[in-house]
Amino acid sequence: MTPALELDCRDLPCPRPIIELARHLADVGVGELLAVVAHDPAARHDVPAWCRMRGQEYAGQDSAADGAPRFVVRRVS
Amino acid sequence: MTYPADPTAGYLDSASSEPLHPAARDTLLAALDQGYADPRRLHRPGRSARLLLDNARAVVADGLGVRPDEVSFTSSGTEAVHRGLLGLHRARARVSDRIVHSAVEHSAVLHAAEWAPGETVSAPVDERGRVRVDELLAAADGVAVVALQAANHEVGTLQPVAEVAERLEGVPLFVDACAAAGRVELPTGWAAAAASAHKWGGPAGVGVLLVRKGVRWTSPFPRDDRVDDRSTGFENVPAALAAAAALQAVVAERAETAARQSALVDRVRAAVVAIPDTDVVGDPVDRLPHLVTFSFLYVDGEALVHALGRHGFGVASGSACTASTLEPSHVLAAMGALTHGNVRLSLARGSTADEVERFLAVLPDAVAEIRADVGL
Helix, strand or coil: CCCCEEEECCCCCCCHHHHHHHHHHHHCCCCCEEEEECCCCCHHHHHHHHHHHHCCEEEEEEECCCCCEEEEEECCC | CCCCCCCCCCECECCCCCCCCHHHHHHHHHHHHHCCCCCCCCCHHHHHHHHHHHHHHHHHHHHHCCCHHHEEEECCHHHHHHHHHHHHHHHCCCCCCCEEEECCCCHHHHHHHHHCCCCEEEECECCCCCECHHHHHHHHCCCCEEECCCECCCCCEECCHHHHHHHCCCCCEEEECCCCECCECCCCCCCEEEEEHHHCCCCCCCEEEEECCCCCCCCCCCCCCCCCCCCCCCCCHHHHHHHHHHHHHHHHCHHHHHHHHHHHHHHHHHHHCCCCCEEEECCCCCECCCEEEEEECCCCHHHHHHHHHHCCCECECCCHHHCCCCCCCHHHHHHCCCCCCEEEEECCCCCCHHHHHHHHHHHHHHHHHHHHHCCC
């Protein structure tokens, strides 16, 4: 997956990665991908939950260039 | 040292521990003087302690709808879980060593399963936290034991225990009833079950292990030479009797308590969904009467627990930011629920409508202030 924007939240504790996700959604266009890179163990559950609650699409999990977990969201509205 | 006038005012965490029932307190004080001796001894104080212990067993059996010889007292709910699950597992060693459990079992069940020799399989739950019965049963064929809670301790959802028990062919079912016992009738069909007295208003340090008559159960731990060969250590007779008195009182009051608490929980659910970006978790109907769980987007669970504490309310949270491990609640995660900004509210016997209204009056601003701090 090639996101339009990747947020470095590697060192942020829960729930900061989700806060950054919300802050930067408008930085990508509708239909584009926004990625959150986070070591926080809650992010794996809370990025999909955020998508469900905010009506966005969860595109899945992969890895950033350094191997850190990366969670990808498609902006649909 | 000074104490607040009412030590339970604002206490909304009965799922962690219910305040001691007055019936338990009176019984405990009387039994401390009467039940000190070794119930195995033949002298008068020993016979008196034995009488009190047998009385406690009979009253607990009546309250939980089982036979007295199916009841054993342990030193905690956790110990009852360990003995119940692992004793069924041990007795099936020649058949299988595999344990199947739901993904939302209490950590006491998960740790016991992990400790036992053999593989464990976790069965998924739906978005309300109810185990997916077909997937549980598909994994359960020929295993040593299946573990399924009566109701979930974090979100209150009742589990389909009777249905699972009916469809398990020859595999014993262990039921962790710690969250449910005393509050709702126990489900049917299990081989062994566990309960915890301080969750229904008895004293801490009393667990109840139930093993059905005719079920094969083998102690997983060193044995002892006490009154009851399913437990070990010197019996805490006064506490067992106090636990029994609390259970008897709670069951007698249950219809009224459950109706009142269930209506208050409905009120909380309706008010909380009006707060933006809130995930109200668990089954709205098929649930424990006293418990409701919700999560707020962008909110640090620990900050919210402290903010509510400053308003005089004591609630629990399953969020990672409130746990020493930094791991989010495995229950919320398994349900696909939002794991941060989580609050579990559980009504105590004495919680009033006025208390709930005052809580609901401060909650929206407490959430809004934390969100404003992060600019959302």
